[in-house]
Amino acid sequence: MFQTVGKPVPRKEGRQKVTGESKYVDDLSFPGMLHGVTVRSPAPRGRIRNIEFTGDLPWHEFTIVTAKDIPGENCVALIVDDQPYLADELVNHAEEPVVLLAHPDKYLVEKARCAVRLDIEPLPAIFSIEAALAKEQIIWGEDNVLKSFTVEKGAVDDVWAKAAHVVEGEYRTGAQEQLYIETNGIIAIANAEEGVTIWGSMQCPYYIHKALLKPFLLPPEKIRVIQMETGGGFGGKEEYPSILAGHAALLAWKSGKPVKMIYDRAEDMAATTKRHPSRSRIRAAVSSEGKLLALDIEFVIDGGA
Numbered sequence: 001m002f003q004t005v006g007k008p009v010p011r012k013e014g015r016q017k018v019t020g021e022s023k024y025v026d027d028l029s030f031p032g033m034l035h036g037v038t039v040r041s042p043a044p045r046g047r048i049r050n051i052e053f054t055g056d057l058p059w060h061e062f063t064i065v066t067a068k069d070i071p072g073e074n075c076v077a078l079i080v081d082d083q084p085y086l087a088d089e090l091v092n093h094a095e096e097p098v099v100l101l102a103h104p105d106k107y108l109v110e111k112a113r114c115a116v117r118l119d120i121e122p123l124p125a126i127f128s129i130e131a132a133l134a135k136e137q138i139i140w141g142e143d144n145v146l147k148s149f150t151v152e153k154g155a156v157d158d159v160w161a162k163a164a165h166v167v168e169g170e171y172r173t174g175a176q177e178q179l180y181i182e183t184n185g186i187i188a189i190a191n192a193e194e195g196v197t198i199w200g201s202m203q204c205p206y207y208i209h210k211a212l213l214k215p216f217l218l219p220p221e222k223i224r225v226i227q228m229e230t231g232g233g234f235g236g237k238e239e240y241p242s243i244l245a246g247h248a249a250l251l252a253w254k255s256g257k258p259v260k261m262i263y264d265r266a267e268d269m270a271a272t273t274k275r276h277p278s279r280s281r282i283r284a285a286v287s288s289e290g291k292l293l294a295l296d297i298e299f300v301i302d303g304g305a
Helices: 014-019 106-115 129-134 205-216 240-255 265-271
Strands: 034-040 046-053 063-065 097-103 116-122 165-173 185-191 195-200 223-227 259-262 278-286 292-301
Touching (some): 097 106, 205 240
Parallel strands (some): 034 259
Antiparallel strands (some): 034 097, 165 278, 185 259, 278 292
């Protein structure tokens, strides 16, 4: 009955990965394919005054996409619809995407990325949990708080005076990079007649399908998402590929050609989401025998921009 218990069971894809037969997104190519890159904000918060394309480059050969080229809504479908695919008038965090470029020559498009100049008027930013909760400056909603939950059980307040010991402490964790071996990568083919098809490294293909409905205003059956071999994710490729897929698809939509976007390690670490920094304040009531009598915990997560 239990033919596998106590026996080594080979992974289904093990042989292909060990021999190099497995195909990852960067192994895939299409005729006429362009290479895409992202021009990002150097400012943590500010107002976009001008975008300048400088240098002695054949700019007419490039596909250039800004927020004004998005056919539908400039919105990534996440927990709350508050994040644009491309910053339009305001930037809300460092490394926020502002301009997309694509060209057949991946080295020339990288050179072009460095030649785009963003003129951004700086605005005050918030860099810590404490500054956000102080509400001296409100940059999101009414109080800088995305979500708040309270969980209560028992009469905790009645316990403190009776406890033999009350122990208090504050604990912090920093941002954590998932550091998957394969960086984020997407290939897109997109046009009004056939819709959008995405190949990529991802954890949640249905997240991408949902997200692409907004910018392209297509029926669900015209959006196809294909998960290729994924070289690690650990949470870092859950919602973020929705953004990269949108960028590749927007370039493909405007150019009429397949577009590949592969982050190098520096861009992947600088620009993608991280495990949130956190602050925990814990107060514990303990009896003389060491029994835990009550807990009061405040747990705050830095949700970022």
